[in-house]
Every structure is written in C-alpha cells, then in structure tokens.
Amino acid sequence: MNNTVYSLKNVKKIYKSQAGKTYALDDITFDIQKGEVVVILGPSGSGKSTMLNVLSGIDVPTSGKIKYFDTDISKLSDIELTNYRKENLGFIFQSYNLIPNLTIYENVELGAHLSKSPLDIDKLLKIVGLVDMKNKFPYQLSGGQMQRVAIARAVAKNPNVLFCDEPTGALDEKMGKQTLRLLQDINEKYGTTIIIVTHNPSIAYLANTVIKMNSGKVSDIHKNDKIMNAEDIRWA
Ligand SMILES: Nc1ncnc2c1ncn2[C@@H]1O[C@H](COP(=O)(O)OP(=O)(O)OP(=O)(O)O)[C@@H](O)[C@H]1O
Ligand SMILES: [Mg+2]
Numbered sequence: 001m002n003n004t005v006y007s008l009k010n011v012k013k014i015y016k017s018q019a020g021k022t023y024a025l026d027d028i029t030f031d032i033q034k035g036e037v038v039v040i041l042g043p044s045g046s047g048k049s050t051m052l053n054v055l056s057g058i059d060v061p062t063s064g065k066i067k068y069f070d071t072d073i074s075k076l077s078d079i080e081l082t083n084y085r086k087e088n089l090g091f092i093f094q095s096y097n098l099i100p101n102l103t104i105y106e107n108v109e110l111g112a113h114l115s116k117s118p119l120d121i122d123k124l125l126k127i128v129g130l131v132d133m134k135n136k137f138p139y140q141l142s143g144g145q146m147q148r149v150a151i152a153r154a155v156a157k158n159p160n161v162l163f164c165d166e167p168t169g170a171l172d173e174k175m176g177k178q179t180l181r182l183l184q185d186i187n188e189k190y191g192t193t194i195i196i197v198t199h200n201p202s203i204a205y206l207a208n209t210v211i212k213m214n215s216g217k218v219s220d221i222h223k224n225d226k227i228m229n230a231e232d233i234r235w236a
Contacts, residue, residue: 002069005161005193006032006055011064013050013216024050025061026216032195032209034160037187037227039204040197042213048197051213052163055195056089057081086114090154090162090192094169096146098138098153105134108152115157119190127189128152128182144175148182155186162186164196168203173235180206180230202236 013025024047032038042048053059054066057073066073068084076084090111098107105121112118125131128148138146147167154162164183168176184206187194196203204210205228212220 003034004031004067005034005036005069007065007067009065011054011061011066013047013054013059014062023216025054028064028216028218030211030218030221032193034193035187035191036208037184037194037206038196038209038211039207040195040211040213041199041201041204042219043199045215046213047216048213049165050216052165052195052197056091056163057084087116088160090157090159092147092150092154092162092164092167094166096138096143096150098146098149100138103135103137104130104141104149107138107149108156111153111156113157117158119156119158121156124152124156127185142175144171144178147171147175147179151179151182151186155190155192158190159192161193161195164194166198167196168198168200176235177230177233180233184230200236202233205233206230 009029011025011028012023015022015024040048040051050059054061057076061074073081073084099110102110105125108124109121112121125134128151130145130148133141133145138149141149168179171179180203183194186192205224207224208227209221209223211218
C-alpha cells in the first residue's frame with residue numbers, strides 16, 4: 001500500500017510582475033507520509049501559504065510535480081481539483097469563519113454535508129468539549145471555543161488531510177494549547193494527516209516532521225525523535 005500522501009518534485013511557483021519575478025516556491029522536493037503531523041515553519045513571505053495553496057489545489061505550481069497518493073494533482077482540471085478538495089481535505093484558518101446565524105451543532109453539521117463517510121456529530125462535539133454549547137450561537141463563545149467548532153466542522157467529513165494555516169494565531173497560550181491538544185487527539189483517533197503552517201517555533205515540537213522555509217526554499221527538514229504533548233510545550 002502506498003503510504004505517501006504527498007510527493008513533491010522540483011515544485012516552483014513563480015509570480016511575475018513589472019518589478020520582476022518572485023519565487024514563492026523555489027524548487028521544492030519532499031514527501032509527507034500518511035498519519036503524520038507536519039509543521040511548516042518560516043518567516044512572513046517565505047512561501048508557507050503558497051505551499052498550502054498548491055498542496056490543496058487552490059493554486060497551481062508553475063512547474064514541477066505534486067502527487068496525492070497516486071494522483072498527479074498538477075495535471076487535474078478545475079472540476080477535478082474541486083472534487084479532490086471536497087472528498088479528501090479539511091481546512092482550518094486563523095479566523096474561524098463560522099456561520100453566525102447557525103447553532104454550533106448546525107455549523108459542525110455543515111462540514112459533514114455531502115461527505116461519503118461523515119463522523120457522528122454528537123460524538124465529535126464530545127471530543128471537542130462542546131456538547132453543552134451545541135445549541136448556542138457563535139457570538140456566545142470564546143475565541144478558543146470558536147476555533148474548536150471550526151476544527152470540528154473541518155473534521156466532520158472525516159478528511160484524509162487537515163490543513164491548518166496559523167490555527168492558534170488569534171489565541172492566547174491556554175486556548176492555543178487546547179486547540180493543539182485537540183489536533184493531536186484527532187490525529188491519534190482518526191489517523192488524519194495534519195499539516196500546520198505557523199510562525200510559532202514552539203509548535204514544531206508537536207510534529208513528526210518539521211519543514212523550515214525561507215525565501216521560497218526548504219532550508220531544513222527533519223523528523224522529531226520525541227513528540228511533545230501540546231500542554232507541555234513552551235509558548236513562544
Ligand atoms: N498572488 C500573488 N501575487 C504575487 N506575489 C505573491 C502572491 N502571493 C504571494 N506572493 C509572494 O510570494 C511570497 C510568498 O508568499 P506567502 O503568502 O506564501 O508567504 P507566507 O510564508 O505565507 O507569509 P505570511 O507568514 O506573512 O503569511 C511573498 O513574497 C509574496 O509577496
Ligand atoms: Mg501566509
């Protein structure tokens with residue numbers, strides 16, 4: 001069985017403008033294995049969001065090859081890319097993007113819509129610790145609670161890969177750690193491959209694989225021998 005979720009070979013993303021070319025991704029080659037937690041670290045402008053965009057098929061690389069299992073996603077049509085996202089991927093962002101006039105339960109349920117193998121919503125609400133909140137509306141929740149709803153919504157369809165762009169960026173240490181703990185629980189319970197993009201170097205201690213980016217290049221890639229629990233990391 002093929003356990004390689006993503007395989008990138010010489011991937012480049014070049015933006016052209018009057019000022020010249022920007023190499024947002026500059027010859028990137030690496031693999032991501034099924035069930036891994038991957039943390040992509042790097043300063044502002046280093047290409048982290050561009051990386052998420054090309055992996056998730058929101059954007060197309062200028063050259064190079066990206067395989068999702070045995071599918072070359074650099075060759076898919078727009079419709080095929082939409083289906084690829086719909087069937088396989090979940091997304092969590094720094095801003096939670098909850099629907100204000102739907103309850104917590106309904107927000108999470110929305111994530112399961114059209115999925116072939118949705119998770120049980122009540123069970124999921126229990127995992128994220130929001131059973132008592134299920135009939136409340138987003139404005140009645142704290143930031144950390146809203147992020148937990150966003151995670152439950154992204155996970156409800158039981159995605160193979162969960163993409164997180166600065167998932168703790170709007171949270172304080174306590175809420176941030178709770179959010180990361182939840183991502184670890186989901187990784188353990190469902191075997192979801194989780195790819196987290198962040199400025200926060202502390203989060204790298206939770207990863208199986210850490211990918212450091214600088215000016216569009218991978219400056220370092222390494223595996224952690226020991227993976228820390230979210231509650232034990234030092235918050236940068
Ligand atoms: N649509 C675009 N058109 C032109 N240049 C772009 C575009 N998107 C990104 N870039 C450039 O590509 C480089 C990488 O941007 P990217 O958004 O991937 O960085 P990032 O690591 O996510 O930064 P941040 O931490 O600030 O979110 C930057 O130099 C940026 O200006
Ligand atoms: Mg970014």
